[in-house]
Amino acid sequence: MCGIIGYVGKENAVPIIIEGLKKLEYRGYDSAGLAVYTGGNFNVVKRKGRLSVLESEIGLRPTSGHIGIGHTRWATHGEPSNENSHPHLGRRGLIAIVHNGIIENYRQLRDELAGKGIEFTSQTDSEVIAQLAEYYYKGDIVDTTIKVVSRLEGSYALGIMCIDEPDTLIAIKKDSPLIVGVSGHGHFIASDVPAILKHTNRVYYMNDKELAILREGSVRFCNIDREPFRKPLETITWSLDSAEKGGYPHFMLKEIMEQPAVLRSTIMSATGAGANRPVIDSLDITGFNKIVITACGSAYNAGMVARNVFERLCKVPVEVELASEFRYKDAILDARSLVILVSQSGETADTIAALREARAKGATTLSIVNVVGSTIAKEADLCIYTAAGPEIAVATTKAFSTQLILLYVLAIEFASRLGRLPPGVAQVLIDEIKGLPDKVAHILEQVDSIQRYASKSVGYKSIFFIGRNIDYAIALEGSLKLKEISYIHSEAYAGGELKHGTISLIEEDTLVVAISNCARLYDKIMSNVEQVISRGAKVLLIGDCHSGAPGVGQDGEHDSEHGGGHGSGHGADLSTDLSAELDAEPDSRLSHIALPQTDELFSPSLTVVALQLFAYFVAANKGLDIDKPRNLAKSVTVE
Numbered sequence: 349m350c351g352i353i354g355y356v357g358k359e360n361a362v363p364i365i366i367e368g369l370k371k372l373e374y375r376g377y378d379s380a381g382l383a384v385y386t387g388g389n390f391n392v393v394k395r396k397g398r399l400s401v402l403e404s405e406i407g408l409r410p411t412s413g414h415i416g417i418g419h420t421r422w423a424t425h426g427e428p429s430n431e432n433s434h435p436h437l438g439r440r441g442l443i444a445i446v447h448n449g450i451i452e453n454y455r456q457l458r459d460e461l462a463g464k465g466i467e468f469t470s471q472t473d474s475e476v477i478a479q480l481a482e483y484y485y486k487g488d489i490v491d492t493t494i495k496v497v498s499r500l501e502g503s504y505a506l507g508i509m510c511i512d513e514p515d516t517l518i519a520i521k522k523d524s525p526l527i528v529g530v531s532g533h534g535h536f537i538a539s540d541v542p543a544i545l546k547h548t549n550r551v552y553y554m555n556d557k558e559l560a561i562l563r564e565g566s567v568r569f570c571n572i573d574r575e576p577f578r579k580p581l582e583t584i585t586w587s588l589d590s591a592e593k594g595g596y597p598h599f600m601l602k603e604i605m606e607q608p609a610v611l612r613s614t615i616m617s618a619t620g621a622g623a624n625r626p627v628i629d630s631l632d633i634t635g636f637n638k639i640v641i642t643a644c645g646s647a648y649n650a651g652m653v654a655r656n657v658f659e660r661l662c663k664v665p666v667e668v669e670l671a672s673e674f675r676y677k678d679a680i681l682d683a684r685s686l687v688i689l690v691s692q693s694g695e696t697a698d699t700i701a702a703l704r705e706a707r708a709k710g711a712t713t714l715s716i717v718n719v720v721g722s723t724i725a726k727e728a729d730l731c732i733y734t735a736a737g738p739e740i741a742v743a744t745t746k747a748f749s750t751q752l753i754l755l756y757v758l759a760i761e762f763a764s765r766l767g768r769l770p771p772g773v774a775q776v777l778i779d780e781i782k783g784l785p786d787k788v789a790h791i792l793e794q795v796d797s798i799q800r801y802a803s804k805s806v807g808y809k810s811i812f813f814i815g816r817n818i819d820y821a822i823a824l825e826g827s828l829k830l831k832e833i834s835y836i837h838s839e840a841y842a843g844g845e846l847k848h849g850t851i852s853l854i855e856e857d858t859l860v861v862a863i864s865n866c867a868r869l870y871d872k873i874m875s876n877v878e879q880v881i882s883r884g885a886k887v888l889l890i891g892d893c894h895s896g897a898p899g900v901g902q903d904g905e906h907d908s909e910h911g912g913g914h915g916s917g918h919g920a921d922l923s924t925d926l927s928a929e930l931d932a933e934p935d936s937r938l939s940h941i942a943l944p945q946t947d948e949l950f951s952p953s954l955t956v957v958a959l960q961l962f963a964y965f966v967a968a969n970k971g972l973d974i975d976k977p978r979n980l981a982k983s984v985t986v987e
């Protein structure tokens with residue numbers, strides 16, 4: 349939700365800010381703006397619309413300066429417009445600010461300032477920060493910042509410049525992300541690493557209410573009592589390439605294609621001597637009587653998949669909660685509860701609130717996060733990291749897949765320590781996970797047939813996703829992926845639930861994507877398929893669909909009776925041409941994407957790749973802005 353960047357140094361701030369905003373555009377893209385100090389004033393340029401509109405404006409009227417701040421907006425208070433875009437200035441033009449977050453008491457502050465004759469030029473909550481700053485300003489911008497934030501309720505990451513100190517950039521945050529970058533030619537503030545990666549990989553992660561004072565040759569920190577302190581300078585391991593499109597038309601496709609590599613890295617990090625291992629080892633799972641997984645959106649869907657795996661392997665009940673609900677439900681938690689928070693960004697406001705609620709109730713919190721140094725990573729008792737690298741497309745793909753891997757490994761580890769797995773089975777399961785990247789790569793080699801099928805699917809009014817048990821869990825993700833980028837109405841249903849109401853929606857222009865990886869439920873899902881076909885729907889069947897796929901039996905033992913030796917079932921193996929059946933019957937009522945064979949419990953890792961490709965190519969065939977779908981933002985840092 350909104351991206352901010354700031355620069356002070358030897359170089360011209362304008363191209364640095366524009367480039368940085370391009371990398372932050374995934375956070376919000378309904379308007380953008382920048383302010384640079386030039387010729388004794390702030391030159392502010394801001395425009396409604398995509399960043400390209402701002403760029404054109406600056407192209408027509410070039411500006412430059414050695415200090416500046418920029419912003420890309422996802423509107424919360426006030427419609428997208430030039431006036432509501434950031435930066436905002438105080439009424440005398442002395443102070444310029446960019447803000448990411450929500451000021452919850454802005455009405456009260458606005459009324460208070462209006463009562464003193466201060467006029468506002470926008471409908472935003474953010475403008476009160478600029479106006480309040482100028483109201484308090486008595487010649488010391490650090491003092492002013494401290495006074496201002498003492499009045500703010502809500503969340504903020506702020507970049508602040510003052511006309512009287514044109515060599516100083518101030519930054520402070522609360523509940524919204526902010527980093528400070530250090531380079532040879534100058535220093536940066538940014539909402540996220542990719543914005544500054546071209547210039548530096550050395551950063552300070554800001555904590556709440558820490559104030560940073562950046563000048564060309566120095567970065568200093570103090571608290572809100574003005575006491576100075578030092579922070580560790582950290583080195584980012586993400587490469588610059590990982591934040592570029594690398595020849596792909598969209599980040600989403602690039603990120604889908606990166607999955608074999610990032611799955612391998614994540615598996616390595618969680619097994620053997622990997623970096624996540626000591627954290628996993630330090631958790632005394634035997635001390636818990638309850639496991640809750642809480643998250644939002646796709647991360648919640650990862651939790652829904654994981655519940656099946658945890659319950660089947662560990663034989664303990666697992667609750668999966670939407671973080672936005674969990675935070676308000678007065679959850680029953682205590683010191684014997686383990687709460688697992690899943691988040692790519694580590695900055696999702698609802699997930700942060702759920703984390704704090706869990707901690708307040710004495711639960712142990714374990715986070716699974718992609719962005720190092722993010723709030724959820726820092727505030728949880730324990731954190732393990734997905735090694736997905738920067739994910740730029742709003743629709744998550746590789747981060748989701750790596751979340752699944754860490755959840756599988758946790759489930760196996762916990763089951764093993766609880767004594768719920770027969771000897772040797774944990775290793776068999778880990779070996780199976782280690783085989784997933786090659787199987788994903790195999791699916792990715794055969795995108796053409798999915799692309800062809802997707803190109804014929806753009807005209808559907810509704811697309812339903814059905815599955816049973818773990819297939820239902822991954823159906824949720826397939827449906828979310830499709831609707832968020834293609835704008836086609838879509839729902840996911842448990843197959844058995846159709847007849848309780850949803851089947852009335854099935855008609856001629858409906859597509860049903862049926863997922864079938866549970867051998868024991870094959871006949872059940874196929875009877876759902878027949879029911880919808882007989883009512884006019886077309887069906888795309890995805891999975892290791894024929895009975896005999898391997899799985900973990902109901903007794904918790906790894907079940908070779910159910911076709912369980914890996915590679916021994918009747919489903920597609922690695923040599924299968926996934927496209928054969930899809931191409932053979934392009935217009936028939938029932939088409940089929942076969943997947944490489946794996947254990948039923950890990951099949952979502954393969955299914956989701958086919959679902960991601962399907963969603964991507966449907967949206968691509970509609971010519972949509974896939975990386976930045978309408979109304980969405982990558983990181984939802986507001987409630």
Ligand code: M6R
Nearest residue numbers: 645646647691692693696743744
């Ligand atoms: O950063 P997080 O993983 O906490 O984000 C949670 C959701 O906002 C996110 O997964 C969202 O649903 C994705 N856009 C889905 O593709």
